[in-house]
Amino acid sequence: MNADQPEFSPELCARLRDALLRAGYTADGVVDVLGGQAHAALGRGEPEPAIRATRDAGELGALIRLFLLGEPVAEVEAAAALSPVPIADAIDLGLLRVATEGVRAGLDLRPHSDEEGFWWVLSDLDSDQLGGEVPADHVLGVGHASLSLIRATSRRPVGTLLDVGTGNGVQALHASRHAAKVTATDVSARALALAKATFLLNGLDVELLRGEWFAPVARRRFDQIVCNPPFVVGPPRVDYTYRDSGLAGDDASALVVRQLPGFLANGGTGQLLASWLHVRGEDWGDRVARWLPAGTDAWFVQRDIADPGLYVGTWLRDAGIDPRSPQGRAKASAWLDWFDGNDVEGIGFGFVTLRRDDAMGAAPTIVCEDLRQAYDDPLGAEAADWLDRVAWLRANADGLLDTPFLVPPTVLLERVDTPGDEGWETTVRRLHRTDGPGWQHEVDELAAALLAGCRGALPLSDLISLLAAAHGQDEDELSGAALPMIRELVRHGMVVPA
Known part of the structure; x- marks a missing residue:
């Protein structure tokens, strides 16, 4: 066997899996033993609370000290925690290494979880x-x-x-x-x-x-x-x-x-x-x-x-x-x-x-x-x-003006007002999407008025016509300014086709 390339056989991995499950060396099991405060301290690089929490935790405590805390464990204690994996095999594979105080981890072996469950991940020890x-x-x-x-x-x-x-x-x-x-x-x-x-x-x-x-x-x-x-x-x-x-x-x-x-x-x-x-x-x-x-x-x-x-x-x-x-x-x-x-x-x-x-x-x-x-x-x-969204924009490149749009409820309009000669004056209008990456876009008064009409009922062209009439603006110029903005807001999920 090449020590630089550990060859974990299917049989040994099955035995190791049995040992880890028996001891409860899982993502939830580790948190249960450590408790919230010691677990948080470990995440900050402060091991002592976790070391104290594992002293009377049996086989699970031994595995946590070995693989999460990098502490030495007596060979007899490690052998019990890893059984039915022979301690000699664990050392030969590099999973453990002999130390003066007993054995230490030779590899990093830790639970890793997502919302559906957990896995164990093997890697090398860090610096x-x-x-x-x-x-x-x-x-x-x-x-x-x-x-x-x-x-x-x-x-x-x-x-x-x-x-x-x-x-x-x-x-x-x-x-x-x-x-x-x-x-x-x-x-x-x-x-x-x-x-x-x-x-x-x-x-x-x-x-x-x-x-x-x-x-x-x-x-x-x-x-x-x-x-x-x-x-x-x-x-x-x-x-x-x-x-x-x-x-x-x-x-x-x-x-x-x-x-x-x-x-x-x-x-x-x-x-x-x-x-x-x-x-x-x-x-x-x-x-x-x-x-x-x-x-x-x-x-x-x-x-x-x-x-x-x-x-x-x-x-x-x-x-x-x-x-x-x-x-x-x-x-x-x-x-x-x-x-x-x-x-x-x-x-x-x-x-x-x-x-x-x-x-x-x-x-x-x-x-x-x-x-x-x-x-x-x-x-x-x-x-x-x-x-x-970009696929939809490409397929509907010529039909944006005919599309009714909707501003999702997760998108808010924030305003920054400053005191002026005639009271509060709005200096910044900002669209803020409160989910996803939290996109933000600054808009002017006309853009804010246009988006206020995006309720899924009227096509964009009708909204632009109404806005042009209400503010005495040229309709073609408003369309030319509105379309690039709408495309960008669609890409960011801040305006959606109704």
Whole structure:
């Protein structure tokens, strides 16, 4: 057996699953033992309340100390908690490692849940758990990026789904809820070994293929593709396979956006995380739009922009490298030199939603926009609805004036009034959608009056005629101003066809 590629057999995974279920090592079981306060403290990186809560929790307490708290456990206690998995097998596979105080976790094994249930996910220990830098073939756990892609992925039922760069397999786990068949790929043999163990542990049948990017599925097509690629931007190098592609700058994100639609069935959709450079003198939207192949609708949502110094420091710490150390300073210097040499002012990060349409009779819809405000609702449902809305706009491009529209009850008109010579004067009128991503649009007095009439009864042309007569405006000019606004509000779900 190759220790770098743990080979968890179906039989061992079945025994391990029995042990975890017997002990109650589930998402709910962990919360029940820790209690709300200790669980919240653990999330803040404060382990002591959780350690105290597990002292008298039997086998479940031992598993929590091992795999969630990184604490040593006496070998006899660990053996009881993992039975019927022999302790020697757990050590041989790297699930546990021998320590002076007994045994410690060799892998990260933790419950991960959604609204329908839970799974167990196997990954490598992070830099904090290791107490130092992670190895080059490190398999990342379920982090913020993974969780954000989970929330940004449409969960409408599909036949086939491809997870490119599966890592620990968490995207494929969620995909198993809505896809009849899931295929997962990765360039890392270690990632595939841990993902296979994760799937076996959860009793899931996932096709696993090894290779770079889309090479393992050449000439195949899928109804949906998800991808959390190694999107870290900078010099062309591979220090860590989970984050570095070997391509320069944002070429990894560009490659995925450019190639992904070619592996979609007609009408298929893709969701991915991506990064893009903000280059001096260049609009970021123009940059990413150039990546797209023909016949592809695309929605680029920018969630954050990092300055180069903050970006480099964040990723150094992520790998367990102290930016103050000689190694950290050398890496930071080379990285920042590359940014300076390529006129990089910032690094954008966000989500990309794509749809292939072979029968597209008009130009595709490509929208690049900022969504840096906080919001609560998952973006995946919104992305699916966004594609529906742009398809409706394309099909009804010549019929908007004949359409009755409706402002949903979740859309409010907010006003900002300031004191003036004649009392309060409205200086800002803002439409605010209170669900989904919480879109906001500022509108003028005439636009607010037009939208007030959108109650599903009269077509848009009649409302414009009434508005022109009431305010002494030219009807054609009002139509010319109203149509682009209506299209944008429809895309954002703030106005809907009645």
